[in-house]
Amino acid sequence: MGEDLEKVLATESQISARLSEMAAEIDADYAGKDLLLVGVLKGAVMVMADLARALHHPCEMDWMAVSSYGAGTTSSGVVRILKDLEIDIKDRNVLIVEDVIDSGLTLSWLVGNLRSRGPESVEICTIVRKPLAFDVDLDVRYVGFDMPNEFIVGYGLDYAEKYRNLPFIGTLAAHVYQG
Template sequence: MQTDDIRDDVREVLFTEQQLRERLAEIAREIEAEYADEPPLLVGVLKGAVVVVSDLARELRLPVHMDWMAVSSYGSGTTSSGVVRILKDLDADITGRRVLIVEDIIDSGLTLSWLKANLESRGPASVDICTLFRKPARLKSDIELKFVGFDVPDEFVVGYGLDYDERYRNLRDLVVLQPHVYAPAEA
């Protein structure tokens, strides 16, 4: 889907598809340098990371394996309680392997901190994190991120895998939504 297809829903384009793909290519070169001796297992976090993992994997010039996890963080409304549940676990045994968690966006970092600790408890050689987007203003964890694509403002962003109510994941750009899309109408 192109931004022009939903122009009335978009307040601002933060990054175009071209900019996103160029940055993913740069990250791919960094990953190749870091893992030249032993390609990592890419672990995508469903659902948002599907687009990022797919495009990153195609850009890599290393033979990599991919696996997927789905986790849910519980709380009230949009606030995480820090209680995390695995909805879909890895199929692969990660014992002794180098693991690279690939995320679409890091918001508070709390769920990802839990996920990293969980994977580290399984005996991998290493667990690193790659994210295409990070919201520095929202971080509540000092989790180490090995590869970061872009810092984004504390705005409601969608596209390139990120959604609002399961919509806009297939948007090729990263955009800020107009408030009327997600804010309830005034009564």
């Protein structure tokens, strides 16, 4: 994969250290409360697994799959639920776990959808937030890294379903997605 990547933005050890810090914040914030982690498939698989293992607080996990992307690199603006939750979230403390917040539009829609189901709370945790996410009224409680508006892959982030398995986050060389 060497020629497909330009540079590493967050190493495996930096990601692990930041997730440990975030887990400590989450443990403190949810002390004495139930916690349901809701991972957004497919990208959040790595983040969700490592975050859950770093938590000392008991939690449940469920998954959703939503899509607003076509085959390209930008959002289509139309959100579809591909897989819904199996757990009823009424009166639950929900923590949405994301891999990346690009524009924030899909996540804003998802937060509204989940809040309509009557949870006690809905908060957001992401490993990566990009600058365009600041344009949307979206309170992201836990952020791993703020990264530039570049096409990034690794640690769950993909391009055409590839590169998710990289243990770090890096930029994809333009020839891969422009070519």
